[in-house]
Amino acid sequence: MSVRSDGDGAQRGRAEGGRLPREQAVAELTRLLEPEVARAGFDLEEVDVRPAGRRRLVKIVVDADGGVSLDDVSDLSQAVSEMLDASDVMGTAPYVLEVTSPGVDRPLTEPRHWRRAAGRLVVAPLTEGGQIEGRVVEADDTSVVLDVVARPAKGKGGPKAGSKPVRRTFAYAELGRGRVQVEFRRADDGAAPDDGGSADTAGADETRSPAEPE
Structure with missing residues (x-):
């Protein structure tokens, strides 16, 4: 499941619209967000930054032993959005924040x-x-x-x-x-088919730009 929201980059001594290279942005976002995500009781599984038209998509993947509910994701999305707006990691360019839980296709590496x-x-x-x-x-x-x-x-x-x-x-x-592996039917329990990792998504349609107050 995932929640998306639109955000704006905060200006902190950068040129208008300044952007960090992707690898540096991912590293700084990870360093910024990991402690907050851990305090909320989750593991930060992935941070990614990708172009999305004139904006960038900031994808944050979190998980926990008991799973992640839509309410959990919504609350964490709000907290992460506030942290990003208060930092200079995203520069001044607008971005879309997506906080989500892992899909079934997530590799098992830990x-x-x-x-x-x-x-x-x-x-x-x-x-x-x-x-x-x-x-x-x-x-x-x-x-x-x-x-x-x-x-x-x-x-x-x-x-x-x-x-x-x-x-x-x-x-x-x-x-x-x-x-x-995606299983369409478990012979031992008659479970419903896997959904292949698709997620319920709740979106926020509000768009903000650096020049506009919230």
Whole structure:
């Protein structure tokens, strides 16, 4: 889920419309926002800045063990917007702020990502070659437990009926970037189809420019 709002860059000793290079803007935004996001009880997963016509899109991705609600995102969006308007990171050029939670296609690169994927089917490359597919049972700071899905040999058709997954523990050093797999139906619980990571979006239509008061 995500919330968008329009903002204006604050002038702090810059030329009119001055912009930082993208990499520098991302680094400064991360340094500015990470403590505030942590105080609010979330992890700052990603910061990105992209051109969006005459403005820029500032994308902030946050997550938490208990998930992120639309109210959480809305409150955090307001706090982040106020911080950006009070800083000089975005210069004077207008921008669009989007605060969102990760989609299902977010790569699993940190222990907390694997922990939050508990119950989901994932695929990950093995550092020694090949790949593994399994359902996340549990994860801690050093390893993840997967119910590994048995795959048939090439050209042998589908998995045998009634074949059971094998429970295995993998150190994170044995795995590359994991990916959650979209499942249209879980045979064990009849769950509704995954939405592929699409998010509900609430937008703010108000547009502000540096010359206009709020």
